[in-house]
Amino acid sequence: MTSKEPSKINSFYSRLAGWKTGRGTKYILFALLLVIFYASLAPNLLPQRFDIHVGAATDKDIIAPTQLPNNKATLQAQEEAAERVEAVYKIVSMHRDTVIAQMLERIESLNQDDQISSADKAQIYSQEIPDRIRNSVANFIRNQRESDNYSSQLLDEMQRTISNQTYSIPEETFLKIPRLSNADVQQISQVATSIVSRLMSDQIADAQSARARVAELVNTSSLESRTAREVAQELIRGVLTANKFYDEEATKAAKVEARENTPVVYVQQGEVIVPAGQVITQDMYTLLDENNLLKNEVNYWPQLGLFMLSFLLTLGVYLFIRQSAQRGMQYNNAQLLMLILIFVITVLAFHLVRILQIGNSPYFGYLVPAALGAMLITLLLDIHLAYVCSIILSVLASVILNMRQGEMFDYQFGLFTLVVSFAAIHSIHRASQRSTILKAGIMTCLFGAICVLTLVLLHDNEWTRMTVLYALGFTFVGGLLTTVLVLGLMPFFETTFGILSALKLIELSNPNHPLLRKLLIETPGTYHHSVMVGNLSEAAAEAIGANGLLCRVGSYYHDIGKTKRPGYFIENQNHMENPHDSIDPKLSKSIIIAHARDGVEMQKEYKLPKPIRDIAEQHHGTTFLYFFYQKALKQAEEQGVEPDFTEEDFRYAGPKAQTKEAAVVGIADSVEAAVRSLKQPTVEQVETMIEKIIKGRLDDHQFNDCDLTMKELDVIAQTLKEAVMGIFHSRIEYPEDVKKPDVKENKA
The missing domain is CATH 1.10.3210.10 (Hypothetical protein af1432)
Known part of the structure; x- marks a missing residue:
């Protein structure tokens, strides 16, 4: 090489430097990657569509190409689940024992006042005791509104329920209260407070049911005076209120949750939606229409879905490369172009193997050089990028190599691609000589075989001894094919893109x-x-x-x-x-x-x-x-x-x-x-x-x-x-x- 030749080459590479770092070129390359993903997945993901009309009979069975949601059946199941929801009640502790204790303190104080006659005292009690009971409820509800502990709707329900269940203390009770001694009042206070606390600890939707128990509890208490027992019973009945209230908002929320938790009703893949010769009903037509399976109108939703899937796969690569730049790992446009070319080669290999699958058996898919892309990216670019791209390639393989009727993805080929790719990355990421590539190929064979045996054990009824042997054989052939392709493509990528691989370092x-x-x-x-x-x-x-x-x-x-x-x-x-x-x-x-x-x-x-x-x-x-x-x-x-x-x-x-x-x-x-x-x-x-x-x-x-x-x-x-x-x-x-x-x- 003459001294002028390096200068000419250097000048040529200087002119190329612009496109290698240009932002516009980078976006164009990512758009190209998206197109590649779309074109690779389109033959497998765009569903078959039917030309039918309501009232017309079909000339062949219409079979669900994949698992289809049945919206009408789902709505019906949701309403049935909501109807089974029971009313929700909220328990509110109102501390009525405190109210009766304060009331008896007032009685004890007033009874000791000799300046007031018994008749006047009875008159005071007949006004003050009912007011105390009403005010205690009103104050409690007002405080709860201010603190927002309970919803306004629930507090309104409390006020309405308690008001409807108000107990009217007989007038004769107020005449008896002034005749109580100081000792009687103190004894009533202890007993009444205890009984109220005990009764209010239960869930009370109807206060009358709790009031019916008062006589028995008072009569078995320590109160000896008949008058004391009668007064205690009436005061306790007056203080008792419901503490269990219907919560309309919580009930509605429970119904909504029941609807949301109702599983979607599906028409299973492969299930006959409309048998041949049957007249199409409106429900059948709606089901097919909702799942974009009709030809009677232009429908781009499946294409949009495929575009979005391709966009997400492309976005995954873009975000990783952007994150790598923040860590100091820069990828120029030449490297991105090489990455796209690796994707193209790998996807083409997937489709070639797919052609062998058609008319044969699914196990032909294990002939695929699944780890090809992962090995090339590891050797030529970066191990971390290789892991990310392996996940994307496993998604592509699960779609392209899918032979299951009506299924969008075949997780078996996705898992197989992921396992052998990760095994290859681990085996080759510190390659210092070309023999390492051969060792990595052997590792892909071994881990691929382990993955196949794992799938065989999980789906024992789908395999025979002969198909297992075929699958294992194709796995080993695919691993060796991967090694040959990597060895053949490495010099091309190194020379074309000037990549510094470990093997290139050895040469330098x-x-x-x-x-x-x-x-x-x-x-x-x-x-x-x-x-x-x-x-x-x-x-x-x-x-x-x-x-x-x-x-x-x-x-x-x-x-x-x-x-x-x-x-x-x-x-x-x-x-x-x-x-x-x-x-x-x-x-x-x-x-x-x-x-x-x-x-x-x-x-x-x-x-x-x-x-x-x-x-x-x-x-x-x-x-x-x-x-x-x-x-x-x-x-x-x-x-x-x-x-x-x-x-x-x-x-x-x-x-x-x-x-x-x-x-x-x-x-x-x-x-x-x-x-x-x-x-x-x-x-x-x-x-x-x-x-x-x-x-x-x-x-x-x-x-x-x-x-x-x-x-x-x-x-x-x-x-x-x-x-x-x-x-x-x-x-x-x-x-x-x-x-x-x-x-x-x-x-x-």
């Missing part, structure tokens, strides 16, 4: 890659440094659950920009003077900082994937070139001039590490450079140096844009300490006062 780590050969030949010191950084970063990344392979390969290319000016970096200065000693420190700074930008440009020319370029661009973040900054300050001081620069001028352009992998490579890069500068390093020196580097970057806020936790930084430090103990290469040790743990100085 080949030393014969043009950039790595250039690095080895022109900058052998940097090449050796990059290999060591790759070893360190891979170990640290795997220790915290990050992508170790990406760290290793990214490390190989992270300093590729140094090939433009190899002599200005310390690891390439064998037996030569350091050119930074004779040039302006600001120029030195520019040369050192430029290697990150130069590396990205070189990688773009050779079409290296963006995650690799991001590591090269971000591994230094915005760290500070302290050594050259101090040198520039000293130079300005010696010249007696005011510095025309700031610390910000001596920082890398960044950006800061956006991923764990970029942050890990940056730490490993500094650790390898710093530790190799130590002479005869000890464990304590290594450990101290690593802690200083990590703490320095942490204090410098270099990890603010990635999701590394403090615990993970501790794990990284421990892992790096164990890994670098084998590195004893000689490096120049800079003076202690100019060392910065997160800066590699000239080496950069």
Whole structure:
């Protein structure tokens, strides 16, 4: 490849960058995905429709294509359920024992007043006692209205019921009350309060039933005086009221709940709605019309339903991708187009197997390469997206491969697709070589067989020994077919869309890659440094659950920009003077900082994937070139001039590490450079140096844009300490006062 060829290719890809990130293009692609879902499901979900009329006879049986709700029968069942609901009553505690106790206190006080005659007292009692009873009820109802404890309708019912059941105390009772002694009144108070409390603790819908029990309870009480017993009976009867009232609102609500809880009456799938030759009645016609099974008028409801289902499936993908963007996982339009293409290929495979099913048996459906989409998405895009798409593909499979007459979905094929997809994802998500795909295919065979056996046991009456063997055989063939298709399609997707899969990373780590050969030949010191950084970063990344392979390969290319000016970096200065000693420190700074930008440009020319370029661009973040900054300050001081620069001028352009992998490579890069500068390093020196580097970057806020936790930084430090103990290469040790743990100085 000539030097012009990478430039032409780079120019072509630059022109394509617009559609890869355009919002309009993204919406168009999601619309395309919706159309694909609609077209895939339409042959199976749009129901058969009938051309019939009321009063005409049918020439063939009209069979329910699926479970159909019978609205008329459902309404009838709901009304019958509402009629069976009993009236609801509310129990209201009115504390009538308190009323009679207060009334007897008043009697005791008035009876002791010698200034009032017995006749006057009787007159007072005849007016005051009925008023007290009425007012106690009125006050209670008024307080309840203010507190909103009970509905207004219930309180009105209480007032009406109590008013209708009012007891009239005989006039002779009021004549007897003044003759009661103080002891009699006190004794009546104890007995009457107890009896009222006892009677009111029961549910009383009719106060008369409770009043009928008063005489018996009073006569068996401790009251000895006949007059006391007679007065007590009448006062108790007067105080007693109903406490159980009809609640019309609650009764209506119970009827509504009964209607709502009545199950829908269905015409079961496969059931004959209208036998051949029977005249169509209005009820039959209405049933078919309500379920959109008539041709006599244009009806787009089934199409709308299918559109909404397709929209929901598309929305699921859209929302997940949008949520992933918030977590820092960005999908460009090229990746979305690839996802759509994976869906198309998988759905086409479903339909091809469906053709084999027709005229054969349902178990032919197990030949489907159900895990194809899940494996491709896992390898090419993201494991989390693969799980979401597996659920969507299982829905598609349950519709496309459905062979059950009248059913919309066949959960067996949906479950089968979901099980083998999840098994494949789990087996392949850390694939580092092509043999892993074959292992994943074997796992899909095994878990597919387990799923089939599970379905056989659940529906034993639907299977014979031969059909079970056929189903298991097709399952294994389908698993192997999935492996072959994945192996064949992977190079196509990687080449066409520039995807960085694990297998692609393995290829990029080949030393014969043009950039790595250039690095080895022109900058052998940097090449050796990059290999060591790759070893360190891979170990640290795997220790915290990050992508170790990406760290290793990214490390190989992270300093590729140094090939433009190899002599200005310390690891390439064998037996030569350091050119930074004779040039302006600001120029030195520019040369050192430029290697990150130069590396990205070189990688773009050779079409290296963006995650690799991001590591090269971000591994230094915005760290500070302290050594050259101090040198520039000293130079300005010696010249007696005011510095025309700031610390910000001596920082890398960044950006800061956006991923764990970029942050890990940056730490490993500094650790390898710093530790190799130590002479005869000890464990304590290594450990101290690593802690200083990590703490320095942490204090410098270099990890603010990635999701590394403090615990993970501790794990990284421990892992790096164990890994670098084998590195004893000689490096120049800079003076202690100019060392910065997160800066590699000239080496950069």
